[in-house]
Amino acid sequence: MNDTTGLGDDVQLITLDVNGTSYEVITAPRRTLVDVLRHDLRLTGTHVGCEHGICGACTVLVDGLPVRACLMFAAQAEGARITTVESLADPGTGELSDLQRAFTAHHGLQCGFCTPGFLMLAQGFLAERPEATKEDIREVVAANLCRCTGYQTIVEAIDACATARRSQRAMGAEEESCN
């Protein structure tokens, strides 16, 4: 057998847009998006916790919406914009985003394994629903599993980030109206 990819004979070439970079990947059709991100593109920030769509550790954004990358074949993500946890910090300085900083301030992570999933869930959700209340956040956060924190500090971190963003926007709007 002349297969050099280690993937078997049935392979395809796909193009993925991840964090604004375009990647060409030779992959098997049955390979999940999370495996391609982690093992082919070496973007290992996204984690695998259950492989059946419950724990949410593999959450990434696909066209801005949170998606479980273990439930999607990589080939299905062609043509979409994929965003992973590696995109959140400033690429130049490495400075953490406001959401990431809120997680630190509120001790919203312990072992950190589920954290990328929660960050991407929150990132997608707050973009859609900047006015979300703490109760809304708690409901959405219930989509993912964390085994360390008891969730309270995750909810508080996301709520604090949303509140800070709203007050910043309000200040911005005020400044604009003054000008």
Add this chain to the structure above:
Amino acid sequence: MTSAKDDRLVGRSVARREDPRLLSGRGRFVDDIELPGMLHAQFVRSTVAHGTITEIDLTRVRQVPGVVAAFTAADLELGDITAQLGRPLSEFVPTAMPVLARDRVRYVGEPVAVVVARDPYLAEDGLEAAKVTYAPLPPITCEEQALAPDAPRVHAEAAGNTLVDVGLFATEGIDEIFDQAPCVVHVDVRTGRQNALPLETRGAVAQWDAREEQLVLHACTQTPHQVRTVASRCLRLDERAVRVIVPDMGGGFGLKCVVGREEIAAAAAALRLGRPVKWIEDRKDALSASFLAREQHYTARAAFDADGRILGLDADVVCDMGAYSCYPFTAGIEPLMASAEMPGVYKVPAYRVRGRAITTNKAPTAPYRGVSRPQYVMAMERLMERAARELRLDPVEIRRRNVITDFPYTGVNNITYDPGSYLESLDLCERALREAGWYDRQAAATAEGRHIGIGYSCFSERTGYGSAAFAQRKMEVVPGFDLAEVRMDTSGAVTATTGTISHGQSHETTMAQIVADTLHLDIAKVKLHQGDTDRITYGWGTFASRSIAVGGSAVRLAAAKLGDKLRAIAAAEWGIPPEDTELDRGRVRRRDDPDVALSYERLADTAYLTSHLLPKDIDPGLTATAVFDVHNDGTFSNATHGVVVELHEGTGQVEILAYFCVEDCGVAVNPQVVEGQCRGGIAQGISGALFEQITYDAQGEPSATSFMDYKVPTAQEIPEVVIHHLETPCAFTATGAKGAGEGGTIGAPAAVLNAVNDALRPTGVELDNTPITPETVHRALTPRTPEQTP
């Protein structure tokens, strides 16, 4: 230690130093490790609970495209993993756990063969082609079957399917005490089989390093040095020829503190094939075929006087350990822990206990956060509640009359408890609930016909188990001490090592806080190494809430020694005694003239680069090591939990309305980290009380193999927790800290169960078992006509 009080980092919620990497996807977990030429292992697992293997045919497996090899136990010729207690055969029966099953399987999911392929998907293809034939034997799936006369044996050598049978205590005259007591209450407490369930499953990457002549095993373990020992023995390598490295770890909760079979098998495959081999456990295997926990049964009675004071406690504890005894702790860990510590925070003058570990055809168990204490606390707290009802006493008042108040206190179990705040935490917890208005709300709700209950649990947890405390169990492998090294380089930067290993507990921050304070050094100058057997001389890893109490103390002592050396070098240069110098913000200064100081960089330069200038009695270099052990019975953190629940009539759902925790872990090195440990522990404890359970059918098939069947609570089920801290500094540790990892898990189940029972008070139903299912609650709340009553 000369730093001014307000400069100190210990006691402050210093921001976690591990966060930036974990938040930006730069953490490195086992599955993130990729090596050139790496292969992937998966395990053929038993489909029957009990049987002899009549044939293993891997011919077709080896023909699957991408499969490189497939091995059985016979192919790998590995030694067994056998955990031992130094007890007579009447008390302990050792059982060998082969790395791969040889001729017999004892639970569904037991590894029978390992398949190695170029890719994990292809390895799974290989599994499907395996043909294993079994001659089934009758499975033992519950305590009643295991202990039945003439029951088939899970292990031929274990008569009565009993691995451990020990009566640790039997106060003389205890029967008379029970005969004469004005009040005797009984409980029959059972707790469900659970999975500790770290979000990251187990895993390993094994590689033979030809240059170092060393097996490098990246493993997801809480006890790297112990994995090294077992790997070297099973693989017949010198211990120095095995290096175990633990990268970032996604939780452990005890499940990863025992040595698993799969990492050893993966290592053996890597040695055979001369190529790196990775094994990552999938969630199905993690749920059903990994180590489980918790299934215990307490039949207990307590005698009280008319005022509600305990006169005696008599308990029979049966722990269902599953198919094998775990290494190194053995099947004794649960019954011996329960037997030794069951009186808990209460003054119990007479005590008798029998503790048994039984073996069944279910996945083996490992310690899980709390180890027996969630269960014995539940039994004790149920006894308290039942006696309070019988004697018409307030549930808090009966506890108040019984908790230990004079320290140090030596109990009937021969344990000396170090000072704690048992009564204070109880009082504060009750006051917090009253002040928050929960008693008023309960009264109002009851008047409206709603079912609101308030429940408490009071407990202490032994945390600083030194080797003396572990040796009492007669383990042949005795954990307890820890070893630290602190070294400074010529730039004045410090590297500390610890034999403990963080899997979420923030050691990189808290240990650095301890070092920075001790050396009076900027925390940015301190880095921690953990989890590498070639970098860390020895250590016992992280379990039993020991890291800060024991490991942190070793770090503290090593840092202090290094500080002494810095002072000695400076003193020699000044020609004054070292006592006349002190550490001050990265410098050593003269006490008599504080403006005269030498920076650490300057002293390190002398120690390494111009060591000829050192006096003869000072060795070159700046390293210091220290060993710390707790030589007495250990340290005891304590807490009171108070919880408010509402029961919903239509659904039987238990809703938690409020949760209060008053905890005392001595000096809290980082209060935010301590709170994180409390909250996480409480979530797991609530989950044990209300949700999680793995049951087995009559054939020994586990009920929960995915998150569709195993309920892990989400942010919707876990309430906000109000935490109050008390601080009784510990005299036995160098940091004043006790452990803080397990308390939440220990206290929550009993508190929730008591709250549910309080809410059920008008129905007359009392529940003693967990998980408390909606069916149970619904049945209790639904009035039955006489015909419906069984």
